[in-house]
Amino acid sequence: GKRFGHGATLAKHRRLHLGLQPHRCGECGRAFGLRSALARHQRAHGEERPFACGECGQAFALRxxxxxxxxxxxxxxxxxxxxCGKAFGMSSTLVTHERVHLEEAHGAAQGW
Structure with a gap:
């Protein structure tokens, strides 16, 4: 297995594999596994969003x-x-989904 010099690093690694997201945005409720990801997300709340969806009106900072x-x-x-063959609209959603399979495989290897 992988070795970690600090307990906090090991904790981050476990959260990644288990898909845990303890850091929640107070403005929209979205959750993140890393505090740095939450901070990056929160900065986006203040951005100008000039690209709006013609179908539902949701706006985005990036085209x-x-x-x-x-x-x-x-x-x-x-x-x-x-x-498992399940399909997703975004690669990031697929990566999040694949953690389920990692957890299952890791749990089986650890005897969970």
């Missing part, structure tokens, strides 16, 4: 995020899990 969002309306799910 690329609007393009990703449009997939939800179109039903596009180009990212498929190699383990």
């Amino acid at each position: 690329s995020n609007l393009a990703l969002h449009r997939r939800t309306h179109a039903g596009e799910r180009p990212y498929r899990c190699g383990e």
